[in-house]
Amino acid sequence: MKPVLILASQSPRRKELLSQLGYQFETISADIDESIIDNELPRDYVLRLAIEKASVVAQNQATDSVVLGSDTSVIFEQHILGKPESLEDCCKQLLMLSNNTHQVLTAIAVIKNNNIYSEIISTDVTFKALSIEEIHRYWHTGEPQDKAGSYGIQGIGGQFVKQIKGSYSAVVGLPLYETAKLLAELDYPTPIQDPITIISNGDI
Numbered sequence: 001m002k003p004v005l006i007l008a009s010q011s012p013r014r015k016e017l018l019s020q021l022g023y024q025f026e027t028i029s030a031d032i033d034e035s036i037i038d039n040e041l042p043r044d045y046v047l048r049l050a051i052e053k054a055s056v057v058a059q060n061q062a063t064d065s066v067v068l069g070s071d072t073s074v075i076f077e078q079h080i081l082g083k084p085e086s087l088e089d090c091c092k093q094l095l096m097l098s099n100n101t102h103q104v105l106t107a108i109a110v111i112k113n114n115n116i117y118s119e120i121i122s123t124d125v126t127f128k129a130l131s132i133e134e135i136h137r138y139w140h141t142g143e144p145q146d147k148a149g150s151y152g153i154q155g156i157g158g159q160f161v162k163q164i165k166g167s168y169s170a171v172v173g174l175p176l177y178e179t180a181k182l183l184a185e186l187d188y189p190t191p192i193q194d195p196i197t198i199i200s201n202g203d204i
Contacts, residue, residue, distance in 0.1 A: 003112070005188060008057040008069040013154065017174040018068070022191040023183075030056045030069060042075045042105055043120055050107035051116060058111040065112070066188050072106040072173050074149025081149040087139050091132065093150040097160075098130040102149070106170040108179055112186050119182060121175045123166030125153070130160060 005025040007018055015027055030053035036045055054069030061067060074081040076096050084090035096102075101124055109118040143157060144150040151157030153164075154172045169176040184193050 003064040003066050006057055006061060006065055006067045008053040008067055011173055013173040014070060017169055017176060021176060021180050028057045032056055036080060042073060042078060042080050045080060046071045046073045046105045046107040047118060047120055050109040051118060054109045054111045063113055066186060067111045069109045070106060070174050072104060074102060074104055076102040083146055083148055084144055084150045090139050090144050090150040091135050094130055094135045097127045099127060101126040104171045106175055110182055110186060117182055119178050121167050121170040121178055123164060123171050125161055126163040127160050128162045
């Protein structure tokens with residue numbers, strides 16, 4: 001019997017993306033402390049959180065379960081931009097991103113048989129110039145409040161994006177290509193993948 005695939009998240013966006021790949025899976029929320037450690041680099045931060053999310057869920061599951069954790073952070077000039085706490089915070093963040101290019105880092109971590117497999121995906125996102133008035137109107141839509149970096153690329157905030165270099169799905173929350181590839185290498189292919197071909201050519 002195929003082991004259970006578990007998404008260590010209750011994020012609607014991540015659930016939708018994993019479903020898009022054709023997987024059948026369970027979802028379990030991973031309650032962890034997402035505070036940044038002093039002097040922690042952005043890549044280390046997103047990878048640590050992805051691993052911690054998967055680890056918290058995996059410790060209560062069968063050893064052969066496949067547990068997927070993911071974390072996404074918006075980075076500007078090596079600063080990690082969290083969710084805005086106020087309109088003022090939202091304005092500060094979006095004015096930094098205005099007419100600039102920033103990075104979105106997404107880490108995925110899979111735990112199976114007490115082994116951890118991970119990858120970090122970096123995407124460059126370039127914003128158009130934003131006015132204070134535009135930011136205020138955007139804030140009052142309610143969308144920025146629970147979004148890292150104060151915007152959602154899959155929603156109203158998508159109109160701010162002039163250019164994207166990298167994985168769109170990673171910016172949303174779960175990189176489709178890298179997730180499918182990693183899971184297939186762990187004997188968990190999508191319904192349309194050839195497991196023999198993928199495993200023989202895999203990196204793991």
